[in-house]
Amino acid sequence: MSLLVVGSVAFDSIKTPFGQVDQALGGSATYFSTSASYYTDVKLVAVVGEDFPEAELDELRGRGIDLEGLVRQPGATFRWKGEYGLDLNDARTLDTQLNVFEHFKPVLPDAYRDSAYVFLGNIHPALQLQVLDQIRAPKLVAADTMNFWINGEPALLREVLSRIDMLFVNDAEARALTGEPNIVKAAQKIKAMGPSRVMIKRGEFGALLFDRDQFFFAPAYPLEDVFDPTGAGDSFGGGFMGYVARQDDLSPRTLCQATVIGAVMASYCVERFSLERLRQLGPHLIEKRYHQFRALTDFAALSPLST
């Protein structure tokens, strides 16, 4: 089934303890759509500037990503510059140049408006609402956000929450949004604000899916070489939503598998800078790591006290 994503396409300059890249392809919608493209057709809504290379667009198109909703505007593409310390959990933003993104108004081509699965990347809640106004009868609408909007646009964000089915946030965002330190209770409070499902992203500690009536946990894969965590959350989201759209199913079983697929995609993303590793995957590598995840968490079903 069709999957729509709205978010940023950017150039990132990133320094980690293991190296650096200048103006490499980045942005939430780029990571998300590349990750999801292994599972389903993706329609992308975003904006780039005059400086955005046609070759990068061809690369995205080559993955079956529909770019009718990607507009090119006068000016430069969004740029972000950041740095990670040794723990790799928190990025320090050194510079943000919104450029063409500053006046971005998402407009959905008519063919996009019937998308069954929708992901609202981490953009201004007002823009997320504009997208919600344009979609017709989706089966699952998920959104990402961050503390900047939680603190800066609480009313608009609450309106978004009342109109979506699922929220993707990290621990700190869930706590900031609800004022509740306990993560189980925080997830329940978020559900009371609208979404029937909540995904708590915990970086190197995995992800916790609060489905309608149960929860599920997927660890992050313990990697020897983590080069650059940029895009891990969006790769996770792309894997999750792409797999759900591909299965066209919202059963707990599919959502559990989708959470692991998200963790698989995030684990590959961080092994190289930018989209380098994420672009080189295929069914074999995806299944290989999926089974590694299974080995990592599977314990025998036998009753521990009666064997």
Next chain:
Amino acid sequence: MSLLVVGSVAFDSIKTPFGQVDQALGGSATYFSTSASYYTDVKLVAVVGEDFPEAELDELRGRGIDLEGLVRQPGATFRWKGEYGLDLNDARTLDTQLNVFEHFKPVLPDAYRDSAYVFLGNIHPALQLQVLDQIRAPKLVAADTMNFWINGEPALLREVLSRIDMLFVNDAEARALTGEPNIVKAAQKIKAMGPSRVMIKRGEFGALLFDRDQFFFAPAYPLEDVFDPTGAGDSFGGGFMGYVARQDDLSPRTLCQATVIGAVMASYCVERFSLERLRQLGPHLIEKRYHQFRALTDFAALSPLST
């Protein structure tokens, strides 16, 4: 099989955002042995003062914990006073009174020296070495430690590491011990120092077992009510070692199950202050949560791309 634990028996005064207790029973060996007592016979080596109530000893004996190695000495029992903030991950020590623990020399009764499974609680590495000198032919010797010894007694600790089979540490301790920020590489470096197995404890984010040739992850159970994290790590260790001793088996399958059993015991421990909850368990409650863990992490084995 018999399980020997050497560690502290203490009175803890603890304040968390959810309440406080004064001089409640605590100590690494107390939590460990109570947790392990659900699975196997435990022999305890520790010291208490004249003020330690006989009723508490009777309670431990009632669980099949052998107290021949518990000595009572003139003076007061070890006391610790600490406080937790809302995140519950880090305790702030307000006061430590070593009392009789200051001159503690672990002496193993002869019947203890043939224990097959041994756990060296988080005490001075010199004392851990004294215990190692007294045991004869153990099948598995595990030890716990902390940054205080990693930084303060590096040479003695390295000697301990060269003589044990398994180390229990948290992320920060593994990094401090090896100077390696990546946790997979840090575990490998610890193995190169001696132990063939390493358990990385991650508090509310679960535990990662580095077995000889593979690794395994168990999450912490997402709880709505966490009252007091004190003793969680020792309850985890007690569940792990108790289950391994009960099965008398070091296969990867048993160690995976033991990791989950450890997580089960820790999850119950934190639901109340002191040993209150840990003392009230039984096979039914343990199996119930074991299966809850299974539901939390089990995803179907089907190939994700070919279904």
